Amino acid sequence: MRLVIADCSVDYAGRLTAHLPKARRLLMLKGDGSILIHSETGSYKPLNWMNPPCNFSVHEPEEEQVAAGVTALWRVSQLKTADILWIQIYEIHLDVDHELGKDPGLIKDGVEAHLQELLADQIELIGSGSQLIRREYMTPIGPVDILAKDGNGNTMAIEIKRRGEIDGVEQLTRYLELLNRDSAIAPVRGVFAAQEIKPQAITLAKDRGIECLILDYEAMRLDSIDPDSLFG
Amino acid sequence: MRLVIADCSVDYAGRLTAHLPKARRLLMLKGDGSILIHSETGSYKPLNWMNPPCNFSVHEPEEEQVAAGVTALWRVSQLKTADILWIQIYEIHLDVDHELGKDPGLIKDGVEAHLQELLADQIELIGSGSQLIRREYMTPIGPVDILAKDGNGNTMAIEIKRRGEIDGVEQLTRYLELLNRDSAIAPVRGVFAAQEIKPQAITLAKDRGIECLILDYEAMRLDSIDPDSLFG
DNA sequence: TCTTAAATTTCGCTC
């Protein structure tokens, strides 16, 4: 990885056209050919960048650019999409190169898949007497997160999100429409379960007769370790 | 901005729990207090990070960590959310600090807003004799991109996307449902306009009686510069 | 390989 701190201006032409006026920035040239341009602020998103695979080449600046103080012209182009990034380098304040090697990668825990496992294990959270039919119940338009039966033997389709928004309600609605065409399992009720549900999503869900369920991840995780705590 | 290349392992606890095994990485400490951890590959997203505002402190490693080769322990915590990042530093290969100063920021052009302007200017693309009513027509569930009248005087609601997917059709469907409840403007037809529309989105749109319109951005941009080319 | 859904999304605008 090559790290360059330089005064530079940047022009991007691709899915959009963008320009960065001259300023001091970090240019990060990764081993896979990609390049990131970072400033002192902003979150993890660079001001500008080019994804791999891409070509890097150094060009001579035009006369008028030289007159303006440009010492080098970097060209980075995307091999697939033909997006181009032109970087005008004025002055370089740091230029170092270090090999980092292959990264073993991030190990995650606590995402939607885990919520689904926990709710499948604690299916009574959707109502006393409920029973799991199956997780990832396949339909032609995609898998329903959880299919279950409630205490009265009615089928329920459960859509699980970490954060419940309108999209999730739409998704569940499509599943319900489809499932309710199957007379073998109809009528199917819907449950929209998430750690947090946006007010608009709640409104839309209620309007469509879909039940909302707020999941307490920490409590569910603890209960999965110690089932007795349910009755503590 | 401080740049550190070090052998390190990382533990994150916050909205999820994650771990990075020991490897050589770039640690980027920005002026606003945020930190990014980058590897040699991957796009612009870091392996791990902490957003500002956050606290940075250096701690003494535990005895067993010292025995494993840890020379320093960095703690980065989010001030608002209480997310915590622990970085175990083994060996430091680079440690430099440079002031970048305030960045003037990115100047963009060519996004959805521009498509909307262009289509508003060239509203006849949706049909001969069409007339613009207004852009960003506000409704209780959000703004309709463009409201127009077709050649027969019927109202049309246009949803514009750069890439048309199912979500966009759902969004337009909600607007149409709402608009059609208003007898003053009903019946309202829908047009789903995008530079590119996914097959599934086309199918769903057709099924709901929504017209699809592929926008040629380059041609529209040229026509806005030279209106005569419409008749060339 | 392609498509779809999730993301520690981030970012920007409107209310």
Add this chain to the structure above:
DNA sequence: GAGCGAAGTTTAAGA
């Protein structure tokens, strides 16, 4: 400040 939609989204998972 909260909420919602867009993003050069990116990324991961499934068909």
